[in-house]
Amino acid sequence: MNQENRLKDPYYKSLKRKMLFIIMAVSFAPLIMVSGIILNQFSVSYNEKLNAHLGELVLKHRQNIDGFLLEKLNNIRFMAKSFTVEELNNEVFLRNNLAALQTEYGSVFEDLGVINEKGIQVTYAGPFKLENARYSDAEWFRKAIKSDYFISDVFLGLRGIPHFIITVRQKSNGKPWILRATISFVAFNSLVENLRIGKTGFAFILNNKGEFQSKPGFEVVHGKSYSFYESIKSGRKTKDGIFFSEMADDSGKENLYVASLIKNGDWILIYQQDKSDAFLDLTHAKQIAFFIILIGGIIIVVTAFLLSKRMVARIAQADGEKELMNQQVIETGKLASLGELAAGIAHEINNPVAIMVEEAGWVHDLMEDEQFSSKENKDEFERALAQIKTQGKRCREITRKLLSFARKTDTCIEDVRINEVINDVISFCAQRAKFSNIVIKSKLQENLPVLRLSHTEIQQVLLNLMNNALDSLEKRGGNITLTSWLEGDEVVISVADNGPGIPRANLARIFDPFFTTKPVGKGTGLGLSICYGIIKKMGGEIDVRSVVDAGTTFYIRLPSRRND
Amino acid sequence: MAIANILLVDDEKPFLETMTRRLAKREFITASASSGHEAIKLLEKNDELEVVVLDVKMPEMDGLQTLKIIRQRFPLVEVIMLTGHATIESAIEGMKLGAFDYLMKPCEMEELISKVREAAAKKRRHKEKIIEAQLKEITMRRI
Numbered sequence: 058m059n060q061e062n063r064l065k066d067p068y069y070k071s072l073k074r075k076m077l078f079i080i081m082a083v084s085f086a087p088l089i090m091v092s093g094i095i096l097n098q099f100s101v102s103y104n105e106k107l108n109a110h111l112g113e114l115v116l117k118h119r120q121n122i123d124g125f126l127l128e129k130l131n132n133i134r135f136m137a138k139s140f141t142v143e144e145l146n147n148e149v150f151l152r153n154n155l156a157a158l159q160t161e162y163g164s165v166f167e168d169l170g171v172i173n174e175k176g177i178q179v180t181y182a183g184p185f186k187l188e189n190a191r192y193s194d195a196e197w198f199r200k201a202i203k204s205d206y207f208i209s210d211v212f213l214g215l216r217g218i219p220h221f222i223i224t225v226r227q228k229s230n231g232k233p234w235i236l237r238a239t240i241s242f243v244a245f246n247s248l249v250e251n252l253r254i255g256k257t258g259f260a261f262i263l264n265n266k267g268e269f270q271s272k273p274g275f276e277v278v279h280g281k282s283y284s285f286y287e288s289i290k291s292g293r294k295t296k297d298g299i300f301f302s303e304m305a306d307d308s309g310k311e312n313l314y315v316a317s318l319i320k321n322g323d324w325i326l327i328y329q330q331d332k333s334d335a336f337l338d339l340t341h342a343k344q345i346a347f348f349i350i351l352i353g354g355i356i357i358v359v360t361a362f363l364l365s366k367r368m369v370a371r372i373a374q375a376d377g378e379k380e381l382m383n384q385q386v387i388e389t390g391k392l393a394s395l396g397e398l399a400a401g402i403a404h405e406i407n408n409p410v411a412i413m414v415e416e417a418g419w420v421h422d423l424m425e426d427e428q429f430s431s432k433e434n435k436d437e438f439e440r441a442l443a444q445i446k447t448q449g450k451r452c453r454e455i456t457r458k459l460l461s462f463a464r465k466t467d468t469c470i471e472d473v474r475i476n477e478v479i480n481d482v483i484s485f486c487a488q489r490a491k492f493s494n495i496v497i498k499s500k501l502q503e504n505l506p507v508l509r510l511s512h513t514e515i516q517q518v519l520l521n522l523m524n525n526a527l528d529s530l531e532k533r534g535g536n537i538t539l540t541s542w543l544e545g546d547e548v549v550i551s552v553a554d555n556g557p558g559i560p561r562a563n564l565a566r567i568f569d570p571f572f573t574t575k576p577v578g579k580g581t582g583l584g585l586s587i588c589y590g591i592i593k594k595m596g597g598e599i600d601v602r603s604v605v606d607a608g609t610t611f612y613i614r615l616p617s618r619r620n621d
Numbered sequence: 622m623a624i625a626n627i628l629l630v631d632d633e634k635p636f637l638e639t640m641t642r643r644l645a646k647r648e649f650i651t652a653s654a655s656s657g658h659e660a661i662k663l664l665e666k667n668d669e670l671e672v673v674v675l676d677v678k679m680p681e682m683d684g685l686q687t688l689k690i691i692r693q694r695f696p697l698v699e700v701i702m703l704t705g706h707a708t709i710e711s712a713i714e715g716m717k718l719g720a721f722d723y724l725m726k727p728c729e730m731e732e733l734i735s736k737v738r739e740a741a742a743k744k745r746r747h748k749e750k751i752i753e754a755q756l757k758e759i760t761m762r763r764i
């Protein structure tokens with residue numbers, strides 16, 4: 058089975074699949090686990106950090122806004138307590154005070170007014186004509202007259218512009234009066250508008266009825282009720298009084314809300330940010346992680362595929378070599394056991410054959426004393442006895458070969474110049490070749506290394522191959538070419554004839570003991586088997602290539618150790 | 622006087638019988654033994670025996686052991702080893718131990734006879750030399 062066919066075997070296919078799966082599993086599992094855990098940790102800590110940051114921000118702004126409101130209230134309280142109602146009812150005095158406040162705080166204070174217990178603005182300083190304006194029905198007045206001080210929600214009022222007012226109640230002659238200041242919506246709104254983060258993060262303020270007290274970052278639809286207040290208050294609350302919640306807006310976008318109550322719980326400061334905007338860095342990190350996993354995954358898959366393919370190819374190759382070696386071991390074992398068997402048989406056969414030959418000899422001896430009735434009979438007896446003798450010798454020849462095949466003799470290892478051996482063999486065969494009209498040629502490479510092996514054995518091998526070649530060419534003549542050359546560290550000898558060739562079916566069996574195609578009595582089928590044994594013992598290789606009607610070539614490869 | 626006085630030693634009885642007959646027909650005087658022990662006994666009894674044809678492979682005492690004893694106790698007797706191929710090394714070993722020669726089984730009668738003749742001739746030469754030496758000694762003493 059060659060390498061390619063072997064790899065198509067279902068066993069190797071499944072081995073490859075298993076290897077691929079295992080390599081991928083052991084590579085992907087830690088990759089995914091590590092990335093998953095790190096990403097999750099990062100995500101959690103990022104979330105916490107973001108919440109803490111936003112909470113801090115909202116807390117600071119709450120303090121800022123509350124501080125602003127308290128400061129303005131205190132300004133007005135100070136004024137109400139410092140001056141009498143008579144002083145304040147002086148319009149010029151009031152205008153001067155407004156001017157002083159505006160110098161100190163910019164355009165935060167829009168106007169000032171003094172309102173009597175009936176809700177009539179008796180004195181007014183400001184840009185609008187609101188002298189004697191009647192506020193007795195206004196909601197803020199009803200609340201303001203009941204408490205020492207009051208900060209209203211944002212409303213349009215008589216002037217039709219959003220604003221809110223701060224009032225301080227005082228009493229004069231048992232009658233209450235109110236000092237009122239209008240706070241510019243623009244100045245207040247800028248405090249909230251300062252809170253902007255990223256592309257979508259902004260803040261706004263709602264009162265406890267859900268009405269906007271500052272301008273939010275989105276378009277407010279008139280008449281629509283915004284349920285932020287209740288939803289946010291039902292969210293998670295920290296000990297600093299910061300609320301966290303998440304909600305989807307009308308377009309389905311998830312928003313993050315961080316809020317805190319201000320103005321003693323009347324108002325709520327809400328910070329809103331698009332979740333995808335808030336978590337932009339986290340999303341980036343996730344994208345990078347995904348990209349790294351993807352690239353790593355591709356590398357793992359490619360590596361696993363190549364690695365498993367290469368490893369399975371190696372295993373298949375090793376299996377092939379093992380199979381080949383097993384075959385060789387079996388072959389060697391076959392030869393060895395056959396050798397032992399042959400030795401036993403050879404000896405056992407020799408004795409009976411010796412007796413048979415002796416008996417035939419004895420009959421021949423006796424014939425000398427006999428008178429035969431006809432000469433033909435005597436001749437026939439003699440022919441038969443001669444045949445017995447001839448066949449006895451043949452038996453002896455067979456057993457001799459069997460024994461030389463089986464014998465483990467201590468052969469004499471010596472320095473052998475292979476070209477000399479080849480020339481000797483050619484000269485041995487020259488006579489026989491001449492009679493059969495066979496031409497023996499030689500192409501010998503000069504200066505081949507000297508080989509360390511048994512001279513007689515290599516001669517026996519070459520003679521055997523030559524004899525086979527001569528036998529194949531005996532009938533019609535032809536050429537035999539002996540070649541020698543150096544190939545790497547090996548000396549190669551080839552014996553080629555242009556005889557009838559060996560059929561493919563026989564080619565695989567020619568080194569098997571007792572395999573012969575020669576006529577009965579001509580060959581024992583041991584010659585090539587002995588050659589095979591000898592060359593193997595020398596650490597070499599013997600191989601044959603043959604094409605029917607074109608010829609046969611035997612190759613012998615012998616290891617040379619030049620440095621020995 | 623017979624051509625030679627031979628002792629055939631082989632564990633194969635049919636071989637012994639036929640060989641004895643064939644040699645007898647050629648006017649050899651032959652005795653036969655089917656084991657080493659028997660051969661030694663015969664040699665002890667019959668000092669006329671000149672040549673021993675000894676098979677190498679035999680049960681109990683094999684050819685080489687028998688040869689050693691013969692060389693020690695009957696140094697004048699010549700021994701021809703008879704062997705199959707499997708025991709050719711033993712035969713060569715036998716030559717080193719003083720066997721006259723060795724023959725391969727199955728052997729040619731002519732070859733055997735010629736080897737036996739040579740061995741017998743050698744034995745007789747030896748014996749003559751010894752007798753000559755003894756005679757000389759006696760003559761010397763007399764003088």
